[in-house]
Amino acid sequence: MNDRVGLDPAIGARLKRTPDGLVPAVVQQFDTGEVLMLGWMDDEALAHTLTEGKATYWSRSRGEYWVKGETSGHTQWVKEVSLDCDGDTLLVKVDQQGVACHTGERTCFDADRLFAADA
């Protein structure tokens, strides 16, 4: 991520952030409905996502901005962004290029099923 773009103050005023200044972003494939991953955005990551059209996160583990796909090529092209009823969660609908998960799985939820109801 090169330039800081700044978040629309009208949006910023509606966000409820964690003490670290972050909001969780549920990331969903826009056409199939697959939930791909959960990322975290601060104001700048959200601003970048909204203006550049590529999903951008704050990496809590690396402590830096992370334009998804910048190194892997697995870009998430943004189709729609919504804020939930109490302003503390984002839903980001994307077109996922390649796979979402760093393990090579399509989604981050493919590998560890804790429970499945009987059919």
Add this chain to the structure above:
Amino acid sequence: MNDRVGLDPAIGARLKRTPDGLVPAVVQQFDTGEVLMLGWMDDEALAHTLTEGKATYWSRSRGEYWVKGETSGHTQWVKEVSLDCDGDTLLVKVDQQGVACHTGERTCFDADRLFAADA
């Protein structure tokens, strides 16, 4: 929620919790793929969800357990629960009875669209 059921230690060992002991749970309608809401679970809420088959959360605003639908009738019948690749997010697929959002909308993401790409 009446009785404490306790979480399977094999699952508990894989969870990465916030400093408050919580894990975010993305809640999705199992058949349509709609993302309904984001809730938070501690070990006991997850245990209850897995054993009772009704999605149960820790309400951060009220500071109490919250069996979704217990007062509203809008129960979430659990179909599948998965843990993500780094153990810090749950995906809970449910059959939502009625609406998910306390505002009366079907999902918590219906009312506030921040961005939509041109068709």
